[in-house]
Amino acid sequence: MNPVPLAFPFPVNALESVSGAIPYVVMGLVVANLLTRFLAHRRHVEQAQTGDGDEAMSRFLPHEATNVALLLASFAFLIVEPHGGMVLSALVLGLFLTDFFEYEARCVEARNNMTVEQPKGSLVAAALVLLYAGFQSLFFLVEPLWNSLV
Numbered sequence: 001m002n003p004v005p006l007a008f009p010f011p012v013n014a015l016e017s018v019s020g021a022i023p024y025v026v027m028g029l030v031v032a033n034l035l036t037r038f039l040a041h042r043r044h045v046e047q048a049q050t051g052d053g054d055e056a057m058s059r060f061l062p063h064e065a066t067n068v069a070l071l072l073a074s075f076a077f078l079i080v081e082p083h084g085g086m087v088l089s090a091l092v093l094g095l096f097l098t099d100f101f102e103y104e105a106r107c108v109e110a111r112n113n114m115t116v117e118q119p120k121g122s123l124v125a126a127a128l129v130l131l132y133a134g135f136q137s138l139f140f141l142v143e144p145l146w147n148s149l150v
Contacts, residue, residue, distance in 0.1 A: 015076060015079060015080060016080065021127075022077045022080055023081075023133070023136045023137035025073055025138050026070070026073045026074060026077055026088065026133050026136070026137065027133045027134060027136075027137040027138075028065060029069050029070040029073055030070065030130050032066050032130055033063070033066040033067065033070055033095075033126065033129075033131075034126055034130065036062045036063035036066050036079050036120070037063060037122065037123070037126060038065070039060065039062070040060035040062075040063040041060075041116075041119060042119060043060055044060075044103075044106050044110075044116055044125070045116045047115045048106070048109065048110035048116045051099060056110065057103075057106060058108050059103060063099075063149065067095075067096055067099060070092055070095075070129075071089075071092055071093070074088045074089040074091075074092040075089060077136075078087070079134075079138055086133065088129070088133065091125070091128055091129045092129055094125050094128075095122065095125040095126055095128075095129050098119075098122045098138055099119075099122050101121070102121055102122045105117075106119070121135065
């Protein structure tokens, strides 16, 4: 019985040619995601203050776009670097889910005329993703110390 080759929906060889840049792309997307996160929160506060409840609330499209791009980039990193990509993908999936529920919490706060709080869970998840993406992309800075410990 001949093994069936693993087929991906896009050419993996093309991904291998840019594999060195993927950690830096992920790091840039994490920073962009943090920036859009603060802009989205500011917009949600403004929308909640209009007094229309949760009907005035809407998702911030640039933030959702950086979420999806970050998720896709982490999956691309998973193909290139399986161990680091798996950890990063798990963290990004956690961030993605946290963002979903944080938006729903902001809608509940707006519906009940409460003060719209900062998305604390999403900020913690984003900080973890930032730390790990920084570790992956800036590993050359900590490599001598890391190699002496491991």
